[in-house]
Amino acid sequence: MNTIISSTNRKDSFTYQTARYYQKQLIARNFETEILSLADLPSNLIETDLYGKRSAEFQPIQDIITRTQKFLFVIPEYNGSFPGVLKTFIDCCKYPESFRDKKAALVGISSGKYGNIRGVDHFTGVCHYIGLEVMALRIHIPHIQHELNETGDLFKEDTIRFTHLQIEKFIKF
Ligand SMILES: Cc1cc2nc3c(=O)[nH]c(=O)nc-3n(C[C@H](O)[C@H](O)[C@H](O)COP(=O)(O)O)c2cc1C
Numbered sequence: 001m002n003t004i005i006s007s008t009n010r011k012d013s014f015t016y017q018t019a020r021y022y023q024k025q026l027i028a029r030n031f032e033t034e035i036l037s038l039a040d041l042p043s044n045l046i047e048t049d050l051y052g053k054r055s056a057e058f059q060p061i062q063d064i065i066t067r068t069q070k071f072l073f074v075i076p077e078y079n080g081s082f083p084g085v086l087k088t089f090i091d092c093c094k095y096p097e098s099f100r101d102k103k104a105a106l107v108g109i110s111s112g113k114y115g116n117i118r119g120v121d122h123f124t125g126v127c128h129y130i131g132l133e134v135m136a137l138r139i140h141i142p143h144i145q146h147e148l149n150e151t152g153d154l155f156k157e158d159t160i161r162f163t164h165l166q167i168e169k170f171i172k173f
Helices: 014-028 059-067 084-092 117-129 157-172
Strands: 002-006 034-037 070-076 102-109 132-134 139-141
Touching (some): 002 014, 014 034, 014 070, 014 102, 084 117, 102 117, 102 157, 117 132
Parallel strands (some): 002 034, 002 070, 102 132, 102 139
């Protein structure tokens, strides 16, 4: 199973729109991919699913993670790094079997001009710790608010070229 993680719990996020774009492109290449949005996490996760606890609400999410072999994380820049909810989510998942010896591609987005370069680097360190192999080509999309059209698709030539290259490499990875 292949899963895109929309790595924020902010409602109506550009992260989710970008995740949808990647999903559409992967499905168009016959590469079945689901989206797991962190907006669907249990709202009291820090009470119910950390440190060995497991709620009935989180269990189906854990099951998706357990079944997934390849992840694609779309990660917004929050305060110069990746969102805290993404780390909390990783901390809630079973260790080490959730991620160890699996693969991941990373996409950083931001409204500012850096496309979450630093946050994607920070998250790469976390991935390596938990045993997730990170694909070398990581994509950064700055000024995301100007990148998606009314149908939620990327439309700028350069952005399409680099994201499609990453998508094709991800399928083979
Ligand atoms: C808590 C928070 C912190 C943010 N910090 C940054 C930042 O450090 N740099 C930046 O370029 N954008 C920052 N942003 C703006 C996001 O990059 C912007 O909202 C973008 O659309 C991606 O996030 P989204 O998926 O929540 O829409 C921040 C947004 C939030 C909600």
